[in-house]
Amino acid sequence: MLLLAFALVLVGGVYTAVTPTTAQADSLASADPAKGADLFRTNCSTCHGTGAVGSDLAPSLIGVGAASVHFQVTTGRMPMQANAPQAEEKPPQFSEAEALDMAAYIASLGPGPEIPTAEQVDPALGSPANGMLLFRTNCAMCHNAVGAGGALSEGKYAPSLMDSTPTVIYEAMLTGPQSMPGFNDAILSPEEKRDVIAFLIEQREPQPGGLSLGSLGPVSEGLWVFVVGLGVLIGFSVWIGSRSS
Amino acid sequence: MSDQHHSSEVGRPDDDGGAMNLPERFENPGLEPHRHRLGDSDPKIAKRSERQIVFIFLISVLASIGGLVGYFLIPVDEPNVLNVRLSTLVLGLGLGLGMLGIGVAAVQWARALMDDTEKIEDRHPMSAGSAVQQQAFEMLRDGAKEANVARRPVLKGAVGGALALAPLVYLVPLIGNLGADWDISKFAHTAWRPVRGGDPEMYYQGQFRYLALDPQDTRIRAADVTNNNIVHVIPRGLPEQEHYLEEKAKAVVLLVRVDPALLKESPERASWSYDGIVAYSKICTHVGCPVALYEQQTHHLLCPCHQSTFDITDAAKVVFGPAKRALPQLPIAVDEEGYLYATADFDEPVGPSYWQRER
Numbered sequence: 175m176l177l178l179a180f181a182l183v184l185v186g187g188v189y190t191a192v193t194p195t196t197a198q199a200d201s202l203a204s205a206d207p208a209k210g211a212d213l214f215r216t217n218c219s220t221c222h223g224t225g226a227v228g229s230d231l232a233p234s235l236i237g238v239g240a241a242s243v244h245f246q247v248t249t250g251r252m253p254m255q256a257n258a259p260q261a262e263e264k265p266p267q268f269s270e271a272e273a274l275d276m277a278a279y280i281a282s283l284g285p286g287p288e289i290p291t292a293e294q295v296d297p298a299l300g301s302p303a304n305g306m307l308l309f310r311t312n313c314a315m316c317h318n319a320v321g322a323g324g325a326l327s328e329g330k331y332a333p334s335l336m337d338s339t340p341t342v343i344y345e346a347m348l349t350g351p352q353s354m355p356g357f358n359d360a361i362l363s364p365e366e367k368r369d370v371i372a373f374l375i376e377q378r379e380p381q382p383g384g385l386s387l388g389s390l391g392p393v394s395e396g397l398w399v400f401v402v403g404l405g406v407l408i409g410f411s412v413w414i415g416s417r418s419s
Numbered sequence: 420m421s422d423q424h425h426s427s428e429v430g431r432p433d434d435d436g437g438a439m440n441l442p443e444r445f446e447n448p449g450l451e452p453h454r455h456r457l458g459d460s461d462p463k464i465a466k467r468s469e470r471q472i473v474f475i476f477l478i479s480v481l482a483s484i485g486g487l488v489g490y491f492l493i494p495v496d497e498p499n500v501l502n503v504r505l506s507t508l509v510l511g512l513g514l515g516l517g518m519l520g521i522g523v524a525a526v527q528w529a530r531a532l533m534d535d536t537e538k539i540e541d542r543h544p545m546s547a548g549s550a551v552q553q554q555a556f557e558m559l560r561d562g563a564k565e566a567n568v569a570r571r572p573v574l575k576g577a578v579g580g581a582l583a584l585a586p587l588v589y590l591v592p593l594i595g596n597l598g599a600d601w602d603i604s605k606f607a608h609t610a611w612r613p614v615r616g617g618d619p620e621m622y623y624q625g626q627f628r629y630l631a632l633d634p635q636d637t638r639i640r641a642a643d644v645t646n647n648n649i650v651h652v653i654p655r656g657l658p659e660q661e662h663y664l665e666e667k668a669k670a671v672v673l674l675v676r677v678d679p680a681l682l683k684e685s686p687e688r689a690s691w692s693y694d695g696i697v698a699y700s701k702i703c704t705h706v707g708c709p710v711a712l713y714e715q716q717t718h719h720l721l722c723p724c725h726q727s728t729f730d731i732t733d734a735a736k737v738v739f740g741p742a743k744r745a746l747p748q749l750p751i752a753v754d755e756e757g758y759l760y761a762t763a764d765f766d767e768p769v770g771p772s773y774w775q776r777e778r
Contacts, residue, residue, distance in 0.1 A: 307634050311651050315711040315723055326714060327721060327728060327739075350647045353714040355675075360643030361632065361650055380501060384508070418456055418468075418530040 201289040202240060202278045205271075210279030213272055217253055226283055238349065239286020240277035245345035247273040249338075251352075259329035260352060287348045294364055295340035300372030309370050312357060320377040322389040326353060336378060340371045450537070458531055468531035472524050479520025486513015610654040610670040611749060612764040621656035623760040629655035630698070630751065630759040633671065640757045644696050647715045650674035652698065654761075669769055671701040671709065672749050674759075675731050677718060683733045691750035693759065698749040699735045702770040703727055705742035720746075743772075 215224065221232035228234030235243070246252035250264040268276070277289065293299065310319070318324050321335035330353050335343060347367050350356025362370070387394040458465035489509030495502050546552075568575055610628065617625045629638050633651040636658055644650055652672040660666060679695040691697075703710045703722045710729065712721035719738065720729040727740030735746035747765040754760060 311633050312649075315709065324723075326712060327717075327719065327726070330714065332712075350715060353716055355649035355713050355715040356645070356647045358643065358645050358648055360640065361648060366635075380504065384504060414526050414530075416530075418458075418527075418535075 205274040205278035207278040207282045210275035237284035237286045240281040240289050241287040241345040242349040243277040243280045244289050290344045295344045297372040297375040300368035302373040302376040305369035305373030320389045321374050475524035479517050482516030607768045610666045611761045623754050627760045631655035638758045641753045644676045649713045672698045681732045698751050699746040700769040704744040707770040
C-alpha cells in the first residue's frame with residue numbers, strides 16, 4: 175500500500191517535472207488573461223463569438239493555443255482586414271504585450287500549442303544543412319527553394335519567409351495557419367524546426383552570386399533577359415545599321 | 420478596260436478618275452543618289468570622329484587594366500570570402516567594357532571614317548548551262564552501265580549483306596544498354612510491394628512495408644498524424660536500399676488525416692484508410708511532378724508544374740488542371756504498436772501514362 179502511494183507520488187512528480195509548462199510560463203508569465211479577455215471581446219468576438227466559440231464567419235479558438243494567437247496577431251493577419259481569400263500580413267494592430275494577453279486568454283480556454291522559448295528558435299543552435307533537407311521535402315513546394323514564397327489557388331499564396339522572425343516561423347510550422355498544413359512535434363521535432371529556421375536565416379546572408387532577382391527562378395530571369403538583354407541587342411543593331419551623319 | 424477601272428476604284432474609292440493616270444508598270448527607281456557624310460568633306464569633323472573612336476578604345480583599355488588591377492587587389496581567400504561578389508563584379512565589368520569598347524569603336528570607325536561608297540556586285544546565274552548539264556547526265560548513265568550489277572548476283576548479295584549488318588553495331592548496344600532486364604512488369608510495382616521474410620525493422624511481420632518520415636526515415640504512429648497536418652512519406656529503410664533515388668521517385672507518398680465524415684470512400688476502398696488517415700502517391704498523373712502543395716482548409720492538393728488539383732477527400736480525383744486520372748491510393752493499416760504500414764502496393768502504376776497502361 176505504502177509502495178503504491180510512493181509509486182503514485184513518484185509518477186505524478188515526474189509527470190509535472192517533464193510536461194512542458196515552462197515555455198508557457200516564460201512567455202506568458204507577465205501576461206494578463208483578464209485584460210486579454212477584454213481585448214478579445216472588443217476586437218475579435220464579432221467574428222469568433224463571445225467566449226471564442228466561433229460563428230458562421232470564423233472558427234472556434236478554443237484549443238488553438240497561445241502560439242496560434244501570437245502568430246496571427248503579431249504578424250497583423252488578425253484582426254482580418256477584409257473577407258478576402260487569405261488574411262494578409264499587415265502592420266500589427268496590437269502591441270506585443272497585448273498580443274500575449276490575448277494569447278494567455280485563449281490558452282486559458284483550452285490547452286494548445288505554446289509560444290516557443292528563445293532557445294527553441296535560436297538559429298545559431300540549429301543545423302542549416304539538416305534544415306535544408308527538411309525544408310526541401312516539407313516546405314519548398316509552396317514557399318520556394320529559399321523561402322521567397324509562391325502562388326496557390328484562387329488568390330491564395332504562400333508568403334515570403336525572408337522577413338519573418340524565427341518565433342513566427344516556428345509558430346506557423348507548429349499551428350498551420352490558414353491554408354498551410356501544420357507540422358506537429360512528432361513529424362518535425364522542436365530541434366528539426368530549429369534546423370529549418372537556421373536554414374531560412376542562412377538564406378538572408380549576402381549572396382555571393384550577385385543579383386538574386388527575387389530568387390524566383392526562370393520567371394524573373396527570363397523576363398530580365400527578354401526585356402533588357404534583347405532590348406539592348408535591338409538597340410545596337412539599329413545603331414550599327416544607321417547612317418553616320 | 421472596265422474591269423481595270425473597277426478594281427482601281429475599289430483600291431482608292433475617294434480618288435475618282437485619278438487612277439486613270441497611273442502608269443501600266445512602275446519603273447525601277449534605282450538606287451538613291453549617294454550622299455556623302457559631313458566628315459568626307461570637312462577634315463575638322465573627320466578629326467573629331469577620330470578623337471571619339473580613340474576615346475572609346477581608351478575606355479576599353481582602362482576597363483581591361485581596371486579588371487586586372489581588381490583581380491590582384493581584391494582578396495577572396497579567408498576571411499574575405501564575401502569579397503567574391505566585388506571581385507566578380509570588377510572582373511566582369513573589366514572584361515565586358517573591354518570587349519564592348521573594342522566592338523563599339525570598330526563599328527564607329529567603319530561608320531564614320533572608312534570609305535563609304537556603295538559597291539554593287541550582281542548575282543551570277545544559278546544554272547550551269549545546258550552543255551554542262553548534258554555532260555553530267557551522260558556520266559551518270561555511263562556509270563550505271565559500267566557497274567553491271569544485274570550480271571553479278573554474288574556482288575549484289577555482298578553489298579546487301581554489308582548494308583544490312585553495319586547499322587546493327589549501333590542498334591544492338593543501344594537497345595542492350597537500356598538494361599538486360601526485359602521484365603517490364605517491374606514498372607507496375609514500387610518499393611511498397613509486400614515481400615516474404617523481410618527485415619522486421621522495415622516490414623511488419625516481415626511482409627508489409629512500414630511508412631516512414633521523409634527524410635528522417637523514422638516510423639510513423641497513426642496517433643501522431645493530427646488533423647491539419649501533412650506528412651511526407653517514404654518506405655521505411657529505403658535510403659539504405661540500392662537505387663534509392665529511382666525507387667524513391669516512384670514510392671513517395673503523402674499522408675493526410677481528414678475528418679472521417681468528410682471522406683467519400685468507395686466500399687471497395689473502405690479498408691484502405693485508417694481512422695480518416697489516407698495515403699496517396701505524390702507523383703502527378705499528368706507528367707510526374709511531385710504533387711505536394713496541400714491546402715489544409717480546402718483539402719486540395721496542387722501540382723506545382725501545371726496546377727493540376729486533386730481532392731483528397733474524394734479519392735484524390737482531379738478537380739482542375741491537365742491531369743486525367745486520380746492519384747493512386749496506398750492501402751494502409753496499423754500494427755499492434757500503432758505504427759502505420761502498407762497492406763499492399765498501389766493497385767495501379769504511379770505517375771504518367773506509359774505504353775502498357777489501359778487508362
